[in-house]
Amino acid sequence: MSTKKIIHISTLCKHYNIEISFIHSLNDFGLIEIISEEESQYIHEDKITDVEKMIRIHQELNVNIEGIDVVFNLLNKIEELQNELIVIKNKLSN
Numbered sequence: 001m002s003t004k005k006i007i008h009i010s011t012l013c014k015h016y017n018i019e020i021s022f023i024h025s026l027n028d029f030g031l032i033e034i035i036s037e038e039e040s041q042y043i044h045e046d047k048i049t050d051v052e053k054m055i056r057i058h059q060e061l062n063v064n065i066e067g068i069d070v071v072f073n074l075l076n077k078i079e080e081l082q083n084e085l086i087v088i089k090n091k092l093s094n
Contacts, residue, residue, distance in 0.1 A: 006035055006042035016055050025065045026054060031072055 013020050023043070027034045032051060035042045043051065050072070057063045057071060 004035075005045035006037075007045055007048065009034065009041045009043060012043060012048075012051070016052070018055060022055075022058070022065075023051075026051070026068070029065055029069045031065075031069060 009020060009023050012018075013023065023032070023034070026032045031054065032043060032047050035044060054068050054072070057068050058065075063071065
């Protein structure tokens with residue numbers, strides 16, 4: 001196994017008390033990327049925060065995978081627009 005910081009899916013599922021199928025659904029929708037190494041599946045450590053958010057949205061708000069996809073696409077769009085606004089403000093202040 002490489003030295004990448006990755007977390008085994010079964011460990012993640014046990015910790016958050018979720019089904020492995022939930023993680024696979026997130027992967028199927030392109031919300032996360034499952035890394036396969038040596039016949040095991042992992043998620044990169046950098047994506048754990050996003051996975052935690054998705055779990056909370058799913059469990060606490062009863063939002064399905066499709067809804068989580070919409071929410072995260074909107075959040076990404078908002079972040080892009082905020083970054084663009086910062087760039088424009090910086091250009092105007094110069």
